[in-house]
Amino acid sequence: MVRSYIPAEFIVEVDHEKCRRCKRCLLNCSFGALEFKDRVTPLHEQCVACHRCLTFCPEGAISVEANPLGFKYSHNWSPQLRKNIWKQAETGGVLLTGMGNELPYPIIWDCLVLDACQVTNPSIDPLREPMELKTFLGSKPDFLEFDTGADGTLRLKTKMPPQIAIETPIIFAPMSYGALSFNAHKAMAIAAAEFGTVLETGEGGLHRDLYPYKDHIIVQCASGRFGVHAEYLNAGVGVEIKIGQGAKPGIGGHLPGEKIGEEISKTRMIPRGTDALSPAPHHDIYSIEDLRQLIYAIKEAIDYKPVSVKIAAVHNVAAIASGIVRAGADILYLDGFRGGTGASPTIIRDHVGIPIELALAAVDDRLRQEGIRNQASIIAAGSIRSSADVAKAIALGADAVAIGTGALIAMGCRVCQKCYTGNCAWGIATQRPELTRRLDPEVAAQRLVNLLHAWSSELKEILGSLGVNAIESLRGSRERLRGIGLDALTLDIMGIKPAGR
Amino acid sequence: MKNGRAKINASGIYYRELNRMIREAIAAGEQEIELIGVNGQRYIADGIKQKVMIIIDGVPGNDLSAFMDGPTVIVNANAQDGVGNTMNDGKVIIHGDAGDVIGYGMRGGKVFIKGNVGYRVGIHMKSYKDQVPVIIVGGKAVDFFGEYMAGGILILLGLTCPNNQSIVGNYLGTGMHGGQIFVRGKVEKHQLGAEVGIQEIGPQDHKLIEPLLREYCEDFNLDYNESMSRPFIKLVPVSHRPYGRLYAY
Structure with a gap:
């Protein structure tokens, strides 16, 4: 097999002073990034930083760091782009991924701020007063019609379309x-x-x-x-x-x-x-x-x-x-x-x-x-x-x-x-x-x-x-x-x- | 007093009302429901699970027998698009032509069509264990017959066509990754999707299609020997994982 040109994304460090060789980390790693050769030996290329090994290491002996490997700086050719091309040159495949968009587009949520009441209108303490989060999902009627009952009270005449009620x-x-x-x-x-x-x-x-x-x-x-x-x-x-x-x-x-x-x-x-x-x-x-x-x-x-x-x-x-x-x-x-x-x-x-x-x-x-x-x-x-x-x-x-x-x-x-x-x-x-x-x-x-x-x-x-x-x-x-x-x-x-x- | 048979005059009735009347008749214990004067009402037999018989006089609208799970539906005329959409069980017998996208995602039951069909018939049909959907078309089909097919049986007979005429359009079985297509006649290589291969049919295949064709011929009062009078070819997927090697992991 031809060796991949792609460097490891993460470096796994095992502190062999702390390690008791219980191998719990090997059992937990599902990506094949740890071996046991007299002692726990990382295969850095396989590590995806899922943190499973270090979360369950009873001695806190494992750490995972981003690979500090230097790349010649180019604002245009980021290391990620270079790695993508190496991977595609090696496989000829469509790049696959999981989760959501990772590129640094502006995050508009973080450019929005909410209002609050000061002096001219009172704020409410939700710990002491009722606060309603209940929400109804579904079509709402264009208008409401009411009947007047014999005792003069109003009753809703409009038949409401079905709703899905959620508490939050x-x-x-x-x-x-x-x-x-x-x-x-x-x-x-x-x-x-x-x-x-x-x-x-x-x-x-x-x-x-x-x-x-x-x-x-x-x-x-x-x-x-x-x-x-x-x-x-x-x-x-x-x-x-x-x-x-x-x-x-x-x-x-x-x-x-x-x-x-x-x-x-x-x-x-x-x-x-x-x-x-x-x-x-x-x-x-x-x-x-x-x-x-x-x-x-x-x-x-x-x-x-x-x-x-x-x-x-x-x-x-x-x-x-x-x-x-x-x-x-x-x-x-x-x-x-x-x-x-x-x-x-x-x-x-x-x-x-x-x-x-x-x-x-x-x-x-x-x-x-x-x-x-x-x-x-x-x-x-x-x-x-x-x-x-x-x-x-x-x-x-x-x-x-x-x-x-x-x-x-x-x-x-x-x-x-x-x-x-x-x-x-x-x-x-x-x-x-x-x-x-x-x-x-x-x-x-x-x-x-x-x-x-x-x-x-x-x-x-x-x-x-x-x-x-x-x-x-x-x-x-x-x-x-x-x-x-x-x-x-x-x-x-x-x-x-x-x-x- | 119910005698197990009901007759509903559908003339001028909106589909929602008509389908409500059908469901009420079934709930009242009717075993056989005859609809007369049907003229394009959609969703007839949609989602119905009871093993009743629905006989339709006139042309039913789109999505006939969508999500259907048991009934037998007989159409004494043409049908439109979307017959047997995501159907789970039951049988539809159409004494005429049918439109596009027949049997989309169909997982069980049978759709028998006496005449021709439109585009994308049998698309993404799939089978699961003893549920094997079957569509038999007596006439011709156009493009994308059996597209994305994942399971089940599609049979195209071309009974009304002369021997030398093609009975199917292009992109036959495009994206197919399961199931079997039987075509009574020749198919040129350029008509095939990239994911299918042609096979000669063997004794096992005969054993598979014979009872289906006998049933089909009985339903339409056709001659079984005539349906077997020309050689069939069989189309199967080259791989049940056509896109397994597309990606870089």
């Missing part, structure tokens, strides 16, 4: 069983049920063991139609048609045959060992009219429960969103260009799509201008990293947000971006049984509940400082946002003022 405006983003382990899926289902939110299945179907969580699940129907049948469509509180995803807009998915073991095979309803290929488009959807056809085909099969349509944020997202809402979607799921993935060509992940902040503002504006904003709820996703991002997204017009990578990090993910290899040392993005059993669903669920609890408490603090007592009062309230360092056109698109105005 945060849901778990669609990540398929296949990309993720069963235990990871189960952890999210337990946490969603305990906290009162929902988990989206992703396009890999729903394992039978998770059907009891049906009140907290939105099932997905994507182009591959894996595991999709009438019973599955009715196994949740709604159905999502996946058109695109922020990490790979416009392209399909390939779950490699190695990941299709017995349980995945059962859930996706395809034979073991075959590639699960999701075509790039739904081949029954080539237009808004076709999308309407599938939305209503699904509504007919689920007794008109809410249907969501998920798209990646791309250039003409506002016009597309308008078409989707007019096609009958009850929920519009917008995924920005930083959204994560289990596997995507690196070039697509890093260079296609637009930021969620701009897409969200543009879509919310357009739907308001057309007078159809009430017809669908908006879920914003694509790298929601903290409760501040949640609050800012809601102020920009989102009804709720979805967290994918954030939820995985809560379960132990180190964002090493190797999901596509199926070797996840933390038992999250893998199907290898010796790895998946590392993730205890009950423990992981508790970590997820803790995260939801923490973010929800922070949201209440934010609402209190804004002097409002319900998340409804922040929704679409862009006056409570200001921009720092954003150019005039960007501020205009976002409909916000610069800080100081």
Whole structure:
């Protein structure tokens, strides 16, 4: 075998003074980066900085550092670009990666700041006064009609369209069983049920063991139609048609045959060992009219429960969103260009799509201008990293947000971006049984509940400082946002003022 | 008093109302439902699981039998696009032509079409264990027949075509990675997608298609011997992992 020209990305240091040679690190390393030759010997090239070995080393004897190897400086030819070319020269292949866009595009969330009350309007202490985060996802009527009862009281006459009620405006983003382990899926289902939110299945179907969580699940129907049948469509509180995803807009998915073991095979309803290929488009959807056809085909099969349509944020997202809402979607799921993935060509992940902040503002504006904003709820996703991002997204017009990578990090993910290899040392993005059993669903669920609890408490603090007592009062309230360092056109698109105005 | 048979006049009724009436008839215990005056209503038999018989007089609209999981549907005319979309079980018998994207993602059951079909028929059909979907087309098909096919059986007969005429368009089996396509007649190499190979059919294949063709001929009152009067070729995927070596890991 020809030796690779690509230098190691990380250097693993073992302190042999501290090391007791218990080999726990070898058992934990799922990437083959440690050997035992009289003592623990690193294979630096294999290390992905998943930190599993050093987290479980009882002596704290291991450290992982970025390889300090010097490259002749060039602002243009970064070491990463050089490494990519070496890899492609060696393999001839399309570069694959996991997680979300890693390039240093400006992060608009970090250029937005929230308002607070001072003197002229009182802030509210959420620890002592009720604070409402409950959110309803679904189409809202254009107007309300009331009857007057015999005793003179008003009663709502309008029949409300079905809604998905969640206790906090945060849901778990669609990540398929296949990309993720069963235990990871189960952890999210337990946490969603305990906290009162929902988990989206992703396009890999729903394992039978998770059907009891049906009140907290939105099932997905994507182009591959894996595991999709009438019973599955009715196994949740709604159905999502996946058109695109922020990490790979416009392209399909390939779950490699190695990941299709017995349980995945059962859930996706395809034979073991075959590639699960999701075509790039739904081949029954080539237009808004076709999308309407599938939305209503699904509504007919689920007794008109809410249907969501998920798209990646791309250039003409506002016009597309308008078409989707007019096609009958009850929920519009917008995924920005930083959204994560289990596997995507690196070039697509890093260079296609637009930021969620701009897409969200543009879509919310357009739907308001057309007078159809009430017809669908908006879920914003694509790298929601903290409760501040949640609050800012809601102020920009989102009804709720979805967290994918954030939820995985809560379960132990180190964002090493190797999901596509199926070797996840933390038992999250893998199907290898010796790895998946590392993730205890009950423990992981508790970590997820803790995260939801923490973010929800922070949201209440934010609402209190804004002097409002319900998340409804922040929704679409862009006056409570200001921009720092954003150019005039960007501020205009976002409909916000610069800080100081 | 129900006698297990219901007749619904669909003339001028919006699909949502019509499909509600069908579901109510099934809930009331009807075994056989005859729809008369159907004129383009969509989603008939969508998501229905009961093993009832639905007989359609007139042309049903798109997505007939989408997500269907059990019934038998007989169409005494042409059908439109999207028949058997993501269908799980049951049978659709069409005494005429059918449109594009028939049997998309279909995982079980049968769709029998007497006449011709449009584009992308059998796209991404897949099989799982004893669920093996079958589509048989009596006439011709155009491009992308069996595209992305992952499992199941597609049979194209070209019964109405002269012997020397091609009965299928281009890009046949493009992206195919499972299942089998049988074509009664010749296929030129340029008509094939890159992911399929041609095989002669053997005794095992005969054993597979014979009962299906007998059933098909019985449903349409055709001569089984006529359906077997020309040699078949079989198309299979070159690999069940066509894109396994595309990536740099």
